[in-house]
Amino acid sequence: MIVLRLVIIMVAMLLLGVAAVLVLIRMAKGPSTLDRVVAADVMLAVVIAGLGLEAALNRHGTTVPVILVLSLLGFASALSMARFVADRDKAKKWDVPTHFAAGVPDRGGSRGGQERADGLGTANGGDTADGPAPTGEVPR
Amino acid sequence: MNWGLIADVTGALLLLLGALLCFAAAVGLLRFPDVLSRMHAATKPQTLGLLLLVVGVALEVRQPRVLGLLFLVAVLQLFTAPVSAHMVSRTAYRTQQLDEDSLIADELADDLARAGFRRVDRAGDPAGDPAGDLAGDLAGELAGDPAGDHAGADVGRSKPRD
Numbered sequence: 001m002i003v004l005r006l007v008i009i010m011v012a013m014l015l016l017g018v019a020a021v022l023v024l025i026r027m028a029k030g031p032s033t034l035d036r037v038v039a040a041d042v043m044l045a046v047v048i049a050g051l052g053l054e055a056a057l058n059r060h061g062t063t064v065p066v067i068l069v070l071s072l073l074g075f076a077s078a079l080s081m082a083r084f085v086a087d088r089d090k091a092k093k094w095d096v097p098t099h100f101a102a103g104v105p106d107r108g109g110s111r112g113g114q115e116r117a118d119g120l121g122t123a124n125g126g127d128t129a130d131g132p133a134p135t136g137e138v139p140r
Numbered sequence: 141m142n143w144g145l146i147a148d149v150t151g152a153l154l155l156l157l158g159a160l161l162c163f164a165a166a167v168g169l170l171r172f173p174d175v176l177s178r179m180h181a182a183t184k185p186q187t188l189g190l191l192l193l194v195v196g197v198a199l200e201v202r203q204p205r206v207l208g209l210l211f212l213v214a215v216l217q218l219f220t221a222p223v224s225a226h227m228v229s230r231t232a233y234r235t236q237q238l239d240e241d242s243l244i245a246d247e248l249a250d251d252l253a254r255a256g257f258r259r260v261d262r263a264g265d266p267a268g269d270p271a272g273d274l275a276g277d278l279a280g281e282l283a284g285d286p287a288g289d290h291a292g293a294d295v296g297r298s299k300p301r302d
Contacts, residue, residue, distance in 0.1 A: 001145045008152035012159035019159075022166035026178075034175045034232050038182045041224065042169055045185040046162050052193045056155055056200035064197070064209045071190070071217040078224035082231040 009057050016053065020046050037081045044074045151199030154192045161189035174239040175232040179225060186221040190214065 023046060027039040048070050051063045161184050168181025194210045232238055233248065240246075253259075 001149060005148045005152045008149075008156050012152075012156045015156075015159040015163040019163040019166035022163075022170050026166075026169045032175065032237050034228055034235075034237055035178060037228055038175065038178050039169060041228075042162070042165050042182045042185065045165070045189060048190060049158055049162050049185070049193050052197045053155055053159070055206075056151060056197045059201050061201055061203055061206035061209070064201075064206050064213070068209055068213050068216070071213045071220070075220035075224035079227045082224070082227040086231040086234060 006057075009053060013050070013053055016046055016050050033081065033085050037078050037085075040081075041074070041078050044070060044077075048074075147199045147202065151196045154196035154199065158185070158189045158193035158196060161185045161192070165189070173242065174237070176229060176238050177242070179229055179232075183221065183225050186225075187218060190217050 020043065023039050023043045027036050027043070030036045030039055048067050051067050051070075055061060055063045055067075165181050165185045169178050172178045172181055191214055194214045198207055198210050249259075
């Protein structure tokens with residue numbers, strides 16, 4: 001029975017090692033930043049699992065506070081990276097809603113204005129004379 | 141066969157299951173096509189895998205102090221994992237980093253359009269070379285007008301301005 005327990009935990013550790021290598025491959029390849037963020041999240045889960053396995057194997061609780069801190073703060077990295085990508089990426093699919101922009105109907109001079117001015121300028125065609133003139137250029 | 145041995149083997153099996161979930165997540169992360177489907181694989185070890193692991197460790201290390209800490213770990217992970225997953229998927233959707241052909245329904249698009257969001261063409265998209273037609277079509281689609289009706293789309297779009 002003791003041997004069975006040892007073998008099972010060793011197999012679990014082996015699986016975790018392979019998983020870590022696969023996650024590293026994705027982190028290196030990942031075409032976008034968000035792929036790498038997701039891979040980092042999984043890597044964190046693998047690290048937590050490894051610490052737990054070590055605590056279980058040696059029957060001590062020394063690493064449990066470390067697991068606690070990792071699970072408490074692990075989400076902060078993904079969250080801040082997600083916000084960073086959202087701010088940095090000018091290629092936006094969805095623009096801010098008009099009524100969220102504090103009185104100014106079409107905000108956008110600050111973010112992604114360049115693409116919008118280009119795209120809508122051609123889309124409006126002859127319309128540019130009357131009013132809606134490139135919404136990206138409305139001053140805030 | 142005493143209870144200690146049963147707890148040992150059961151705990152080891154639970155640990156193995158948790159590690160198996162981590163491995164499956166890694167394989168999914170490597171093989172799935174886009175960010176959202178990769179997240180589908182990636183969020184399994186963060187919740188279920190960690191819960192299995194915590195129960196396994198609790199069965200192996202039978203100390204009350206460790207039990208309390210492990211309970212805290214489980215609760216905190218259950219609270220924080222959805223937050224980061226939500227933010228990452230939201231950013232992925234808004235920056236168009238998803239495979240739209242793999243979507244069956246895009247209900248979020250309707251809701252966003254109703255909430256006043258407006259679809260913006262992705263700059264540097266090889267498909268949308270004239271960039272004007274595509275943007276007009278998308279805006280028309282979202283405003284509920286027949287696609288391609290640029291004048292109607294523009295009226296619908298400039299309405300909230302007044």
